[in-house]
Amino acid sequence: MFLSRSPLNRVARINGFSAQIRTVSDKPSTRTSRARRVTLEDFAREPKKKKKIGSRFETHPDSPEDKTHLPPRDKWRQIFAWVPVNDRVSLSNPETANTVAECFVPKGNTDRVIIEAFPGPGQLTRSLLALPKERIKKLIVLEQEPKYLDYLRPLAALDSRLKIIPFTALEWDTFDRVEEQGLLDDVETFPWDGGVHPNLQFISHLPITVYGEQLIAQILRLIPNRNWLFKFGRVKMNFLLSDYIWQRLTASPENALMRCKLSVMATATADFQTKMYDELQPYAEHFHPILVKKATDKLSNRRIGVPFQAVEITPLEKQVINPDKLDTWDYCIRRLYVRKATPLQQCIEDLGPGAQSLIPKLSATIDPKTIIRDITVDQWASLIQEFDAWPFAPTDLGINDAKLDNYGGRGILNRY
Template sequence: MSAIHLSRYIQSSICRRNLLFQSQVGSRRWLYDTVQPPLDAPTSSTAQKKPKKRGSRAIEAYTLADMPLKRSEKAQLGVIRKKGRPAVPKPTVPKRKTVQAAERVDEGPPGLHLPPPETWKSVFKHVRDTSGRVSIRNPETAAMLAELLVPEGSRDKIIIDANPGPGQLTRALLALPKERIKKIIVLENTESYLEYLRPLEEDSRVSVFPWSAREWDSYRKLEESGMLTDVPVVSGHEPHPTLFFVMHITGKTDGEQMVNQILRAMPDGQWLFKYGRVPVHFILPLHISDRIMASENSVTRGKVAVMAQAAADISHWGPPECLQPYEDNFHPVSTRKGNKPSKHIDLRGMPPEYASLSCIPKEHPIIQPNDLDFWDYCLRKLFVQKATPLSKCINSLGPGASNLLPKLDDPSLPSESIINLDSRPREFTIAQWAHLVSVFKDWPFRPEDLSIDTFFLLNKDHARR
């Protein structure tokens, strides 16, 4: 087919299509013109009116707008609504109330109730103060943890709630029977969270302080405020009957440091432990929990695990699986779509899984008062070579430390204290570490300066010159 024939064929096709369209529109217009008015009897006012000429563009009963025409057909016919005729009202759909509004109606001041968990990422924006921090978001998980913290039969508990975030766990604690909890002391310094924590002070048991839970000065101010004057000092063997501490731990380095510092305060009875064996409960990254609870010969066992296990009785205060997966239980959740990273929330410092850990100072302390420096020195020195047999790495404690070996594997010792000289530091039990530290402490030639190697630092500085 030549180009001329093709052009004529296309033109004739377009012409036929236009004629067909006009005939369809004409037939519909003819049907419209022959439509009869409704069968309803006219009123007296309408009966006296001169009847409209059939075929007008807008009649009383039907209009072109009511005809089942396509938009293009209506445009060609020129739909014109009769002037003065009221527009047909569109069906109104009642506006659905949001969950936030529904919750706040006649239920107290703004902020008393938390927004729905699925909206937290838009309500609580990412700011510098909350970087790396997480908070319990799932109300069911919070209720379960609250019941485990303050079980049935508890009376007059005084709780220090540190870094609670918006306060999902705090609210779960308040929902328990009132006789269980006497006082909740909240430490939180993020303003967006305080907006939802301050309204809780409507309950006389709650006191909210805008102080950082990661600064030791906050606890000094807490004592000076008189909030702990009704806490008894208990010197018995049982855990403290009323006071306990709960804290959300960050996934960054300062989170692990905070846990270690709290555990190191136990042997000498510092901080809250001057009141007795005060239980401390952490919601913390799973990798920190694993490091603290690492058993002998574990590749993750290090100084942190030995110090923690020597200072406290450690256990999970909730099933590990109850806080997993992260996305179902914690805020913030990732806002990533596909492989595209989030622009607002940096999750690099937040491990994907969290755990709950309970630490209670030991009834019979293994680390004796004022011995913390000796433990710290021995652990720091030997864990540098934690995969090396003790017989080959003991001189890291100081020149001539090999003379201590006969005292470490003495057969007359209790079996749990005898150390196999071919074993490696990460394989030692807590009892064996206690014996090694005791022998080192009594060694007359031990180094006098047990801090970080001054000799090494001086040599390093001299080499730079």
């Protein structure tokens, strides 16, 4: 039977199709609509977000009007809470700060010229200024954070001994500014073999980031050639630093976990002493910032809450490193420490093609089977002496491999 081609039948068929289309269109669509492109006009129409209370440049409502005095410790987290200084640990307990100041500048010291780096809002600074005035002749603080400066500048108005350099100690130009302002003109140069400098002293809270470690690495590197403050003599340095950094600085060859390039350079250039440890525990009772979460006692990280201690670092009178060979030391230690768990005889070729020929000459002082991290400072001195005398030693001792260039703080810190 054939369907009729009459106009009425065509109309019926069209109506039937229309009904089907309406039925389908009534169902919810599963297609995802294309997102409208955001334009600059949309941003212009949006209301501006209010600054978070306590941001870097905004005064917190709990801040005291008289900033010669610091706010209560329980307010520090709100008043000084902003990202740029979350890695900046500083003393917050005034009684602890008094004890540390007495430890760093004890009775018997006179006319000290002290450079204090990373003072934070100045709890330790206040304690240093509170010592008997004959002990400290001048206190030069290096601080760039605006909110911390708010609590330091009023002190300078009250005590002429305090000099503020509003720049970070992570840039060597900051120390140039200290000298350009004549703040060290009255510091005498003291003979290297005449003992520790009787007047000049460096004090610092050390940031817990890699930049803090790089800073102390570069400072130690400046000792053999007597640059920086060491041009005045053997200047004593006091640090408040994390136990993690301290273990890396002082690790012996037996400490396989913490022994590193920094340990070798530190042992070769300076003497290290812990001055206060138990008195600074637990962390939360003495330092800012305080963790909301439970503090950790693990040493293998740079997190806030790792135990801190007060230490003293003094340049050695007799330096193992010849200033003229400092680049050679850098080159050899960096190259070989890439494979620090490998025996010397298997990785000495990393110093250059043909370096295997040095093994017979080194055998008198170093067992070729000694793994790199077990080599002592005296053995490093022998290795570097033989490498320097080797006719085929590379003439370009620069290290361009980014994986190797993580020691010494190149870039923001690199100067000497």
